Amino acid sequence: MALLTDILIGLIAALHLYFLYFEMFAWDTIGRKTFKQIPPEVFPKTKVLAANQGLYNGFLVAGLIWSLLIEDHHWSFYIAIFFLSCVLIAGIYGALTASKKIFWIQGFPALIALILIHLKW
Incomplete structure (x- = not known):
């Protein structure tokens, strides 16, 4: 269970690195390929915001x-929970304000990781 949790946290970190x-x-x-619903002329104007x-x-x-590198189990647990x-x-907010797809890409993996980390504890 611990390895699965750490792998999921690593995958979520990789997704956010992307x-x-x-x-x-x-x-x-x-950005243009990802957000096709946004008109192309908007991208240069929103580059700094992005x-x-x-x-x-x-x-x-x-x-x-950081949560994966901390050796103290308690600190690792709390830091992982926070992030x-x-x-x-962020995934819930994105789903409510922009697209439900954001929850499934961003929020759902975090929810699963939070459940797994509590089972690991």
Whole structure:
């Protein structure tokens, strides 16, 4: 169970690392392909905003990876809960304000990881 939880946390961190990359460095290319419902002329105007979002995703990546590297079981548990909860809340907010798909891509894996981490405890 512990290995499965750590793998899921690692996958969630990798997913957010991908978000960081395309929001900060590939907004005009991958961003356009990802968000087809947004008119193409909007992307150059929102590049700085997207980069800001990418930076926040980087903080989530840092926290999730940190939780995997902490040797103290209690600290690792609490740090993972905090950052997974942040991801879950972001996924719920995205589903409520933008697209339900965001919950399934971002929030649902975090919810599963939170359940698994509590079973691991």
